[in-house]
Amino acid sequence: MATCAKCGTHFFQLCEDAGPLCPRCLATEVSLQPLRVTPILVGLIVVIYVAMVANGVSFSDPTTDALLAWGADFGPLALRGQSWRLLTSMFLHAGFLHLAFNAWALWVLGRLTERLLGSVAFTLLYLLSGIGGNLLSLLINPLQVSVGASGAIFGAAGALVTLQYVRKLPATALVLRRDLAGIGSFVLYNLFYGFTHAGIDNGAHVGGLLTGLSLAAFVPLPVAQGEPRPQRRTVATFGVAAVLLAFRGTFVWRARAPVAEFGAALKLLDDGQTEAAIQALQHVVTRWLAEARAHYSLGAALLEVRRFDQAIASLRTASRLDSLNTAFANELGIAYLRNDQLDSAIVLFKRTAGLAPRRSYGHANVGLAYLRAGRAVEAITPLRTAVDVDPNDANAQFLLGNAYLATQAFAPAVASFDAALPHAKDSARVYLRRGVAYRLMQRQADARADFEHAVSFGTRVAADSEVVADARRGLAELGPGRRD
Missing domain, CATH: 1.20.1540.10 (Rhomboid-like)
Structure with a gap:
C-alpha cells in the first residue's frame, strides 16, 4: 500500500513509477x-x-x-x-x-x-x-x-x-x-x-x-x-x-484452421485445378459441417465437372444451412435443370425469384425451366416479369422471344429479339431465332439477312458452331437467291 502525498489516502500502487498520488x-x-x-x-x-x-x-x-x-x-x-x-x-x-x-x-x-x-x-x-x-x-x-x-x-x-x-x-x-x-x-x-x-x-x-x-x-x-x-x-x-x-x-x-484450407481450395478453383479443389473441399466440409459457403463451393465445383447428383446433394446442404441465400437457391436450381429434373428446378427458381423479386435472373430462370419442360405458355409470365424488372436483360428478352415463338406469337417474338440484340453477348443466336420468326412470318429477305448475320457472328466463336450450322440450314431452306 502507498499513501497519497496530496490527500493522505492509502491506495494500492500498481507500479513503482506510478507516482505518489492516489x-x-x-x-x-x-x-x-x-x-x-x-x-x-x-x-x-x-x-x-x-x-x-x-x-x-x-x-x-x-x-x-x-x-x-x-x-x-x-x-x-x-x-x-x-x-x-x-x-x-x-x-x-x-x-x-x-x-x-x-x-x-x-x-x-x-x-x-x-x-x-x-x-x-x-x-x-x-x-x-x-x-x-x-x-x-x-x-x-x-x-x-x-x-x-x-x-x-x-x-x-x-x-x-x-x-x-x-x-x-x-x-x-x-x-x-x-x-x-x-x-x-x-x-x-x-x-x-x-x-x-x-x-x-x-x-x-x-x-x-x-x-x-x-x-x-x-x-x-x-x-x-x-x-x-x-x-x-x-x-x-x-x-x-x-x-x-x-x-x-x-x-x-x-x-479457424478449416478456413485456411477453404482458402487453399478456392485458390485451386481459381487456378483451374477443379478435381484437386473438389478433393480439398470435400475435406473442408467434413471439418466444417455448418458452413454453407463451403458446401456451396463444393457443389458448384461438382456441377462444373457434370457430377450432377453429388452437386445437388452439396447445394441442397448449402441451401438448407442458409435458406435465404438467393445464390445458393439459384445454383441448386441450375443443377436440377442440367440434370433434367425440371419440376425441382422450377420450384428452386421460383424461390430465387421470391427472395430477390427486384432481380431479373430468378424470374428469367423460371421461364427457362418452363421452356425446357415444353411449357412455353407458362414461361411467358415470369419472363415478362424479368424484362419488366430489367429491360436490358438480354437473356430474359431472348428467352421471352423464344417463348413467344413457341406459341406462334411471331410479332412479339421479333420485338423481344430486337430488344435483346443491343445488349446480347452472343448475338449470333439472337439473329438465328429472329431469322426463324421472320421465315415463319414469310418475310424471307429479313430471314435471309438474319441467318447471314448469325453465320457471320457465329463463325467468330467456336461455341457457336451449332448456331452456325442451324443458320446455314435456314439459308438452304430459303433456297439460293430467293427474295420477297
Whole structure:
C-alpha cells in the first residue's frame, strides 16, 4: 500500500513509477495533450481512398476483388500467411459514404481520446483496437470481406467510456460530459444497425470496443508538469496488450484452421485445378459441417465437372444451412435443370425469384425451366416479369422471344429479339431465332439477312458452331437467291 502525498489516502500502487498520488488526486492533475495523430489518421484514410479511386476502384461501390487487391481482411487469405490484412484493412473503405462516416467519427472521437491519453498512447490504442476487432471478426465470420476503421474507432469510443465511468477523471467532465451522450448513441446505434443489417462487420465493432474499454482501464495518463511520467507502465501496458492479442490471434488461427484450407481450395478453383479443389473441399466440409459457403463451393465445383447428383446433394446442404441465400437457391436450381429434373428446378427458381423479386435472373430462370419442360405458355409470365424488372436483360428478352415463338406469337417474338440484340453477348443466336420468326412470318429477305448475320457472328466463336450450322440450314431452306 502507498499513501497519497496530496490527500493522505492509502491506495494500492500498481507500479513503482506510478507516482505518489492516489488515482483520484492523480485524475485532477491530468493535463490535456496536443493534437497530433488524429489529423494524420483522418488524412491517411482519405488519401488511400483517393488513391483507390484514381486507380479505377468504384467511387461508391467497390468490388470485392478490388478491396482484396488493396488489402481487405478475408479469412481464407489472412489465415494463410497474409496476417498483414488485419492492419491494412483498417485504412480501406467501401465507398464514399463509408469513408465520410468513419472520417467524421474518427475526427470527433479521436480528438477527445488523443487529448486525454497523449499521441503515443492513443496511436497504440487505436491500432491495437483495430487489430483486436479484426481478430474477433475472423473468429465470428471469417468468410466476410472486411474493410474500415470502425473497429479502431469503437476502441476510441470504449476508451472514453472507461475514462468517464471507471477512472472517473474530473478532466473528462470538462471535455467529455457534453459529448458522452453522443458517444453512447454512436456505439449503441452502430451495434444495433450492425446486428439488424446484413453486410455490417459487427464482430470488428464489438472486438474494437472491448479492446478499447480494457486498455483504457490500465493505460497511464499524462500528468501535470512536475509529476514523474510513468514511462515503464506505458511500455508494460501496451506490451502486455500486444502479447494478449498475439495469444488471441493464435487461438483464432487454430479455431479457424478449416478456413485456411477453404482458402487453399478456392485458390485451386481459381487456378483451374477443379478435381484437386473438389478433393480439398470435400475435406473442408467434413471439418466444417455448418458452413454453407463451403458446401456451396463444393457443389458448384461438382456441377462444373457434370457430377450432377453429388452437386445437388452439396447445394441442397448449402441451401438448407442458409435458406435465404438467393445464390445458393439459384445454383441448386441450375443443377436440377442440367440434370433434367425440371419440376425441382422450377420450384428452386421460383424461390430465387421470391427472395430477390427486384432481380431479373430468378424470374428469367423460371421461364427457362418452363421452356425446357415444353411449357412455353407458362414461361411467358415470369419472363415478362424479368424484362419488366430489367429491360436490358438480354437473356430474359431472348428467352421471352423464344417463348413467344413457341406459341406462334411471331410479332412479339421479333420485338423481344430486337430488344435483346443491343445488349446480347452472343448475338449470333439472337439473329438465328429472329431469322426463324421472320421465315415463319414469310418475310424471307429479313430471314435471309438474319441467318447471314448469325453465320457471320457465329463463325467468330467456336461455341457457336451449332448456331452456325442451324443458320446455314435456314439459308438452304430459303433456297439460293430467293427474295420477297
